[in-house]
Amino acid sequence: MKIALLAFLGLVLGMLGGAALGIGAGLAWVAIFQAPDFEGYGGMLVFLTFMPVGAMIGGVCGGLLLGLLAYRDNAIAVERERGGLRK
Structure with a gap:
């Protein structure tokens, strides 16, 4: 579940x-x-071409990056083990 949520977060942020x-x-x-700015x-060129391509x-x-980081569990320290002496 952690992998899916982090992949979705990466998708949105990406x-x-x-x-x-x-x-x-x-x-x-x-x-x-110097593209013409007639009408x-x-x-339209910027917001109908470049923005959607950049978002995709x-x-x-972003989804692949955070998904792969979540898959490699040692890359993200979610929980730390207690160090010290064990009795």
Whole structure:
């Protein structure tokens, strides 16, 4: 269950981060290549192309990353064993 919940958390956080990076990349694309801004073409290009692609890539990468970290149980210390002398 821990693996599924962390994979879902990675999916959601990856989508948010990927969408933000997609918006930034789209704005940079419009500025660098001087895309025409006739009737909001630049905004449609950014928000209908770059943002969804960034969200998909970020969601997949984030879900896989946190899912694999949860699968490898030793990578995340959820519970610590008590150290010291045992009697």
